[in-house]
Amino acid sequence: MRRTGNPDIVEHRPPARRLVPGTATRRAATATQRIGRRRRTPPLPYGGPMPSTTTPDVDVSARSWRTLLSILRPYRWRIAVGAVLGVIATLTGLWTPRIIENVIEHLYAGTSVAPDVTLFAVLTVVYLTAMLLQWGTLGRTAETVVYDVRKKLVLRFLGGRVAQVRERPAADLIARATADAPLLQLTVGTGFVSFVTSATGVVGSIVLMGVIDGLMLGITLAAVAVLGVAMGLIMPRVGRERALAQEAVGRMSAQLDGSMRALRTIKALRAERARSEAVLADAEKARKHGVAAMWAELISYETAFGGMQIITVIMVAFGAWRVTEGHLTVAALVAFVMYTQGFIMPLMELADGFSTIQSGLAASKRIAEAEEIELEEPAAVAVPAPVAHDDDAPAVELTDVTARYTPGEDDVVRGVSLTVPRTGHLAIVGPSGAGKSSVASLALRFLSPRSGTLRLGGVPYEQLTYAQVRERFAYVEQEPPVLPGTVRDNLLPARPSATDDELHAALTAVELADDVAALPDGLDTELVGATMTGGGRQRLAMARALLAGAQVLLLDDATSQLAGSAEEAIARATRAAATRGAVVTIASRPVPHADRIVLMEEGRVRATGTHAELLATDPLYAQLAGMPEPVAA
Numbered sequence: 001m002r003r004t005g006n007p008d009i010v011e012h013r014p015p016a017r018r019l020v021p022g023t024a025t026r027r028a029a030t031a032t033q034r035i036g037r038r039r040r041t042p043p044l045p046y047g048g049p050m051p052s053t054t055t056p057d058v059d060v061s062a063r064s065w066r067t068l069l070s071i072l073r074p075y076r077w078r079i080a081v082g083a084v085l086g087v088i089a090t091l092t093g094l095w096t097p098r099i100i101e102n103v104i105e106h107l108y109a110g111t112s113v114a115p116d117v118t119l120f121a122v123l124t125v126v127y128l129t130a131m132l133l134q135w136g137t138l139g140r141t142a143e144t145v146v147y148d149v150r151k152k153l154v155l156r157f158l159g160g161r162v163a164q165v166r167e168r169p170a171a172d173l174i175a176r177a178t179a180d181a182p183l184l185q186l187t188v189g190t191g192f193v194s195f196v197t198s199a200t201g202v203v204g205s206i207v208l209m210g211v212i213d214g215l216m217l218g219i220t221l222a223a224v225a226v227l228g229v230a231m232g233l234i235m236p237r238v239g240r241e242r243a244l245a246q247e248a249v250g251r252m253s254a255q256l257d258g259s260m261r262a263l264r265t266i267k268a269l270r271a272e273r274a275r276s277e278a279v280l281a282d283a284e285k286a287r288k289h290g291v292a293a294m295w296a297e298l299i300s301y302e303t304a305f306g307g308m309q310i311i312t313v314i315m316v317a318f319g320a321w322r323v324t325e326g327h328l329t330v331a332a333l334v335a336f337v338m339y340t341q342g343f344i345m346p347l348m349e350l351a352d353g354f355s356t357i358q359s360g361l362a363a364s365k366r367i368a369e370a371e372e373i374e375l376e377e378p379a380a381v382a383v384p385a386p387v388a389h390d391d392d393a394p395a396v397e398l399t400d401v402t403a404r405y406t407p408g409e410d411d412v413v414r415g416v417s418l419t420v421p422r423t424g425h426l427a428i429v430g431p432s433g434a435g436k437s438s439v440a441s442l443a444l445r446f447l448s449p450r451s452g453t454l455r456l457g458g459v460p461y462e463q464l465t466y467a468q469v470r471e472r473f474a475y476v477e478q479e480p481p482v483l484p485g486t487v488r489d490n491l492l493p494a495r496p497s498a499t500d501d502e503l504h505a506a507l508t509a510v511e512l513a514d515d516v517a518a519l520p521d522g523l524d525t526e527l528v529g530a531t532m533t534g535g536g537r538q539r540l541a542m543a544r545a546l547l548a549g550a551q552v553l554l555l556d557d558a559t560s561q562l563a564g565s566a567e568e569a570i571a572r573a574t575r576a577a578a579t580r581g582a583v584v585t586i587a588s589r590p591v592p593h594a595d596r597i598v599l600m601e602e603g604r605v606r607a608t609g610t611h612a613e614l615l616a617t618d619p620l621y622a623q624l625a626g627m628p629e630p631v632a633a
């Protein structure tokens with residue numbers, strides 16, 4: 001398998017195997033072609049994003065090995081079968097020079113070459129069959145490894161703890177599933193297996209060359225040892241430079257992702273050039289390390305092939321002398337030179353396998369890092385036991401809850417106690433940073449309390465699964481995003497069984513029905529988040545929340561970007577929802593129509609009351625309302 005420019009496309013190609021050292025298969029992969037091919041289809045590192053927030057780290061530690069082996073363990077038998085098939089193909093190819101030797105001998109002796117030709121044909125069939133099976137087995141396995149790794153990562157990213165997922169740049173995580181995973185494919189396809197088959201080829205060639213002429217083998221091995229040392233010095237540099245290029249491309253992708261998200265701000269600041277330079281600085285580093293890796297690779301191949309050509313010339317000259325001295329037949333010399341020529345490819349495959357495994361190690365290290373994100377709940381809790389909620393208990397109850405986002409940092413919610421009744425409208429109001437959204441995060445279990453208790457319908461959160469908690473809420477987050485897909489895809493997750501009429505009713509409630517009807521494909525129009533107004537996204541999210549019909553409608557600044565009739569429509573819908581269940585709105589301004597208001601400041605509940613009560617008694621609330629402070633204060 002070879003890497004192509006596209007990180008997701010990895011060309012399947014069996015490791016160059018030797019049917020005949022120096023013949024069709026062998027010649028097809030001469031040094032120049034190999035280098036040329038690499039140039040045309042550069043290895044992934046230069047083409048795919050590989051974000052990392054850490055400093056470049058090319059550590060190939062025992063831990064990386066353990067990780068790589070544990071990722072590949074489930075496929076070990078299939079990889080072993082591939083390796084065995086590769087060994088069979090290699091051993092088959094090893095006999096070819098001996099057959100040629102026999103053919104020449106028989107031609108000199110005037111005897112029939114039919115048995116040799118027949119054997120050659122049989123070995124060719126065996127070789128082709130083994131290659132076919134090896135390619136098929138490894139290709140399939142490699143694709144399966146990538147799929148399984150991607151599946152694990154996607155499930156972890158979407159099923160992981162919110163705080164842990166959010167603290168990592170999204171582009172970084174995405175790259176681990178998209179760009180790192182295919183590197184394992186290469187490791188399966190060419191890495192381990194080419195190690196085994198190449199070693200077989202090298203050992204087999206040595207044995208057969210020794211059978212032909214021990215002295216010539218000795219000289220060849222001495223020369224190859226010198227070459228091996230040179231290659232050993234150069235090849236690790238290839239791996240190092242590749243990894244550094246991967247890191248740089250990764251940082252570039254994170255930079256570009258952030259800049260694209262802030263496109264309008266960047267343009268308004270006329271900062272396009274500065275941002276482009278910041279992105280391209282990493283692109284330049286990737287280019288620099290890519291070129292360094294290419295040169296190291298080029299030098300190693302040039303050294304290997306140049307060296308082997310020199311060895312071959314020496315062997316031809318030395319062998320010719322041995323022939324004239326009567327120590328060797330011409331046929332044996334031909335066979336020996338063929339082995340010499342064919343010797344280099346397994347050696348280079350060994351080196352190639354080494355650098356491929358290094359890339360696989362780097363990739364598995366990053367994949368393992370992503371797998372450190374803890375899942376909210378193990379798969380075993382997929383079918384939770386039913387819970388008996390107390391019908392008389394409040395919808396949600398927080399008792400003396402304290403929480404923080406990062407261990408060692410300040411608490412952002414401090415001893416908060418509040419009750420959300422089963423029906424009615426509760427508002428949580430406070431200045432920016434007061435901890436209002438953090439309370440919502442606690443209620444939705446995006447954040448875990450450090451102390452205190454949360455209850456849902458009288459049942460402590462610890463006795464509920466995350467899903468059991470969240471099914472009771474319909475949530476509109478601050479600046480809600482558009483989900484990938486159509487209008488319908490954006491609504492149905494709230495109630496998969498909803499009919500078109502129900503979808504239209506929800507859209508009508510937020511005054512979005514006419515806009516959707518005007519779209520080219522109505523409900524089935526693909527939405528592009530970037531082209532939707534903030535108000536449009538809020539109304540769509542509100543429609544989704546209304547459709548869910550959950551017990552608690554939790555709205556975090558849900559109308560901040562709305563005005564006029566749309567805002568009034570949502571206020572109407574909210575009032576209606578408050579008669580059926582609980583509505584909790586979070587706002588930084590007073591909410592006059594709420595039944596009860598909890599005023600928060602610096603993570604604490606500062607006061608509780610109705611709008612009129614707080615307006616009359618609390619200076620902060622009055623200040624938020626833009627009114628003069630109460631006289632009593």
Ligand SMILES: Nc1ncnc2c1ncn2[C@@H]1O[C@H](COP(=O)(O)OP(=O)(O)OP(=O)(O)O)[C@@H](O)[C@H]1O
Nearest residue numbers: 405406412430431432433434435436437438439588
């Ligand atoms: N994911 C997070 N990681 C770390 N700290 C956070 C995180 N989210 C919020 N905070 C911090 O927690 C504190 C409370 O923030 P929170 O968003 O809950 O306040 P808020 O009252 O909702 O403010 P706003 O109205 O501006 O959204 C702030 O100091 C904020 O910086």
